Amino acid sequence: MKLAIAVKTYPDPTQTPATEHIAKLFGGESVVLCRARHPELPGTRPAFCLADHRPGPALRLADHLAAPFEHGRNFLRNHNTHPPTGSRRRALEGFLRAQGVEAILAEFGTEASFWFPTARKLGLPFHVYFRGHDATAYLETPRRAPRRIRSYRAMVGAADGIFAVSQFLLDQLAARGITNPNAHVVPSGVDMARLRPAPKEPGLVIAAGRFIDKKAPEITVRAFVEAARAHPGARLEMIGDGPLLAPCQALARELGAEGKVIFHGHRPHGFVEERLRAAPLFLQHSVIAPDGNQEGAPVAIQEAMAAGACVISTRHAGIPHLVEEGVSGFLVDEHDAAGFAGHARAMLDDPARAARMGQAGHAHAAREFDRAALYRRVEAVLRASVARRAGRPAG
Known part of the structure; x- marks a missing residue:
């Protein structure tokens, strides 16, 4: 089956689940719809990129004159005024026909709103994959939330089906009246063959993910330093980058833990997998961010479990559906730094249990x-x- 997968940027190595869908679904024969291309990385699949289509003066004028009518029609039918219009819409339709596309899968609800009107016009089956921010913070911005919710209701209600990485995200959507009878909970999943547990390095603790508010990396740094006081050989390796990286590095220096907390920055995914396979313990203190952003079902936690690491995390979003408390790890309430540190200390004290x-x-x-x-x-x-x-x- 020929599938078109809609993403914001192609290729985007930071979006592992979407990248894997492009590479693996239906034998990797999908085509890509995107709004922008990565400036340095070449893509491997045929792609329609909106940024590539810059009409000449005559078409620009025609597009400008027609835009109010197309935007109005889209708003009345889809509560959406931002999809491709004019010559860009016609080029997109031509691409989909030429490639023989039979269905469209939009990665993230935020992208789905952009491509849905064209799928509807062409009569193509359309599905949306919700992953976290697109079902939480995106719908909570005070000034824009009402319009976004109306757009989502129209799109999701008319879609052929939706996926979410956790039941939590479907519940968040349903609480806003955004539902579809053909809804499925399907986590992003992991490559089990690549993540077979390896011999564990004693005292190695891993945290992997972006340094952003919903990951609360400062809590992880403080909790590890507290937990490791009686374990001079223990070390925390943090993999990822983001706006909170520098503050966390400063915090480690302030706590006198420069040699015990190692910041790798952004690294290739193979490096992340290798360190997870060697780690007995994985930490992730997910919280609701100030802007309302929340997790879906964190891939890093799924990967850590696949690699045989004991997971210590929070009762946040879909995480309780991943980690069975007291069996495969421990969960604490959000911002419970003392409890988080206590579980980490207990696992460092008892590596056999970990x-x-x-x-x-x-x-x-x-x-x-x-x-x-x-x-x-x-x-x-x-x-x-x-x-x-x-x-x-x-079938």
Whole structure:
């Protein structure tokens, strides 16, 4: 089946789940819809990039004159005034027809609003994958939230189906009247073959993810330093970058922990996998950010479990559906730094127990997060929608 996958930027190595969908769904034969291209990285799949289409003066004038009518029609039908219009819309339609696209999957609700009107006009099955920010903070901006919610209601209600990485995100959408009867919880999943547990390095603790408010990395630094006071050989390796990286580096210096807290910055995903496979313990203190941004079902936690690490995290968003408390890890309330540090200390004190919990987490990941099995579920839903539109039996 020929699928078009809609993303904001292509390629984007920071968006691993979307990148893996492009590479793996339906044998990697999908095409890509994007608003911008990465300035340095070449893509591997045929792509329609909106930024590439700059009409000449005559078409620009025609587009300008037609835009109010197209925007008005889109608003009345889709509560959306931002999709491609004029010559860009015609070029997009031509690309989809030429590539023989049978369905569109939009990665993130924020991108779905942009491409949905064209899919609707062409009668193409359309699905949306919600992953976190797009179902939480994006719908809470005071001035823009009402318009965004109206747009989501129209789009999601008319879509052929939606996916979310956690039930928590579907509940967040439903609380705002955004529902679809063909809704599926499908985590992003992990490559179990690449994340087989390796021999563990004693005292190694990993935190991987962007240094942003919803990850609360300062709490992780403070909690680790407190937990490791009696363990001079313990070290925390933090992988990722973001606006809170420099403050966390300053905090580590302030706490006298420069040699115990190592900041790798952004590294290739293979490096992350290698360090996770060697780590007995993984920390992630997710919280609701000041702007309302929340997690979906963090891929880093799924990967840590697959790699056999005991996970210490928070009762936040979809995380309680990933980590079974007292079996594969421990959870604390958001901002409970003392409890977070206490569990980390207990696992450093008892590495044999941490290893048993890591093994339980690996077994759970093999059952629930195997990416190959999850992709088959997504493909089955997409095929069924195409068959339904064509009036033939699914499968």
